[in-house]
Amino acid sequence: xxxxxxxxxxxxxxxxxxxxxxxxxxxxxxxxxxxxxxxxxxxxxxxxxxxxxxxxxxxxxxxxxxxxxxxxxxxxxxxxxxxxxxxxxxxxxxxxxxxxxxxxxxxxxxxxxxxxxxxxxxxxxxxxxxxxxxxxxxxxxxxxxxxxxxxxxxxxxxxxxxxxxxxxxxxxxxxxxxxxxxxxxxxxxxxxxxxxxxxxxxxxxxxxxxxxxxxxxxxxxxxxxxxxxxxxxxxxxxxxxxxxxxxxxxxxxxxxxxxxxxxxxxxxxxxxxxxxxxxxxxxxxxxxxxxxxxxxxxxxxxxxxxxxxxxxxxxxxxxxxxxxxxxxxxxxxxxxxxxxxxx
Numbered sequence: 448x449x450x451x452x453x454x455x456x457x458x459x460x461x462x463x464x465x466x467x468x469x470x471x472x473x474x475x476x477x478x479x480x481x482x483x484x485x486x487x488x489x490x491x492x493x494x495x496x497x498x499x500x501x502x503x504x505x506x507x508x509x510x511x512x513x514x515x516x517x518x519x520x521x522x523x524x525x526x527x528x529x530x531x532x533x534x535x536x537x538x539x540x541x542x543x544x545x546x547x548x549x550x551x552x553x554x555x556x557x558x559x560x561x562x563x564x565x566x567x568x569x570x571x572x573x574x575x576x577x578x579x580x581x582x583x584x585x586x587x588x589x590x591x592x593x594x595x596x597x598x599x600x601x602x603x604x605x606x607x608x609x610x611x612x613x614x615x616x617x618x619x620x621x622x623x624x625x626x627x628x629x630x631x632x633x634x635x636x637x638x639x640x641x642x643x644x645x646x647x648x649x650x651x652x653x654x655x656x657x658x659x660x661x662x663x664x665x666x667x668x669x670x671x672x673x674x675x676x677x678x679x680x681x682x683x684x685x686x687x688x689x690x691x692x693x694x695x696x697x698x699x700x701x702x703x704x705x706x707x708x709x710x711x712x713x714x715x716x717x718x719x720x721x722x723x724x725x726x727x728x729x730x731x732x733x734x735x736x737x738x739x740x741x742x743x744x745x746x747x748x749x750x751x752x753x754x755x756x757x758x759x760x761x762x763x764x765x766x767x768x769x770x771x772x773x774x775x776x777x778x779x780x781x782x783x784x785x786x787x788x789x790x
Contacts, residue, residue, distance in 0.1 A: 479538060479559035481506075481567060483531045485545060488572045489635040491597055496570055498529030499547060506533060506541040513542040513554045514579055535559065545569060551576030573597075573632065589789060590627055592705070593765040595638050595664055600628040601768060603686070603785035605644075611782050612775055614715045614760065616736070625685050625785050627768075630659075637663045639674055642685050658683050663700075672700040686769050686785060688759045704728070705765065708745050715746065715762075731762065736770060739789050744770060760784075 483504050486496035505522040507513040520541060525531045535541060538559055545553045550571045557567050574594035575583040586594050589601040605623035624645055631639040644656045659674035660682065673682050682701050708728035715731060731744040743764060750758045762771035773784040 479535045479561055480564045481533045481535060481541070481557065481559065482564055483525070483533065483543065483567045483569065485525050485529045485531070485547070485569045486571070487547070488570055490632045491573050491575065492632075498525075498527070499571070500525050500527045500529060502529075502531075502545055502547055504531045504533070505544045506535060506538075507544060508538070508541065510542050510554065510556070513544045516544070543567060543569075547571055549576075552579045553577040553581060554579050555581035573635075589787070590629060590640075590768040591766055592664065592669070592763070592768050595629055595662070597629050597632050597638070600626060602626050602788045603772075604788060605783070605785055607781070607783040609779075609781045612777055612780060613782050614773055614775075616716075616786075617784075620786075627686060633661065636665060637661060644685055658685075660684055661700075666705070668702060668704040670700045670702055686772050687761065688757065688772070688774060703761070704747070705745070708747075713746070734762070734770075736786055737788060741767065741770060 485499045485502045485504070487499055488496050502525045503522060504525065505513075505516070506520040507518065508520060512518050520535060520538065521533055523531050523533055540556060540558045543553070543555050543557055547553075553569055553571075554577075555567070555569075557565065559565055569581075571577075572583055574586060574591075574596040576586050578584055585596055585598055588599060590599045603625040604620040605625060606617035606620050608617065622645075626641075626643045628641045628643075629638050630641045633639065638661070640660050640662050642658050642660070646656055661672045661674050663670045663672075671682055671684065671687065687701070687703065708730060710730065712730045712732055715734075728748070729746045731746055732742065734741045734744050741764065744762045745764060747761045747763070748758070758775040758777065760771070760773040760775075761769055762773075763769045767787065767789075769785075770787045771784060773782065775782050
């Protein structure tokens with residue numbers, strides 16, 4: 448009997464201890480986990496992006512803070528896989544800011560969920576830029592040799608004068624307007640250029656009003672080939688001049704060089720043609736066209752006079768592409784050309 452009573456006491460004590468024990472139940476993680484992936488696409492449309500590492504990613508409470516880089520919540524860097532994992536407390540939304548090379552400032556709003564991880568994708572593309580937003584846009588509307596991009600378009604006024612050989616700016620322009628547009632990107636440095644001329648009642652009516660060429664850009668210049676070889680291997684360009692396969696190897700294309708320009712500057716308004724070394728490149732400074740000043744232009748000369756062709760001049764820089772094209776036929780004693788119109 449005493450043994451039974453002792454057992455009951457022991458069980459009572461054990462039972463009371465069990466009732467007093469605190470059971471801790473783990474709560475869900477209340478931190479917002481944001482996974483950001485940063486990558487680069489060398490063309491506007493590509494199937495595989497390249498991961499970007501060591502890109503700083505910062506989070507802000509407001510867009511104004513993100514723009515001014517004030518009061519960041521947290522900052523980190525992407526790893527070798529282009530990934531950044533950030534835990535943020537007590538925020539229902541944040542503004543993400545990144546910068547990569549000279550491709551603009553990316554800022555985007557991102558809502559957060561306490562119950563699940565949030566994914567955010569940032570893709571830099573070709574020569575497009577972010578302008579304090581998450582939408583890509585053109586660096587500039589007209590064609591750039593430094594940053595050629597699909598959608599860029601350059602427009603030119605046309606001039607033509609019989610009985611005159613001159614490199615001075617024309618007093619009058621004709622009806623025609625030439626438009627160059629980058630319509631397609633074939634690879635990281637190769638683009639399709641469309642040239643369209645609206646015809647007027649003058650000597651250009653016998654030319655096709657539309658042509659397509661392939662322009663491949665490199666550090667030394669551009670190589671131009673015809674886009675459609677079904678009917679001809681001739682390379683034709685209003686803004687560069689007509690080129691026949693009889694003088695240009697169609698497989699190699701036409702080369703338009705950027706380098707090897709003479710440091711010598713010339714006054715194009717009073718240039719003496721007899722003093723020009725053809726097939727060379729000169730410099731122009733503080734050149735004004737349609738009230739727009741170009742601080743530095745290269746001037747490339749060449750001549751097909753030995754084939755009864757024209758003397759040709761291309762005024763250009765990498766930022767603005769072809770600024771002027773002048774063709775001169777000294778046998779017919781005429782000057783014609785296209786001048787860039789900027790907004």
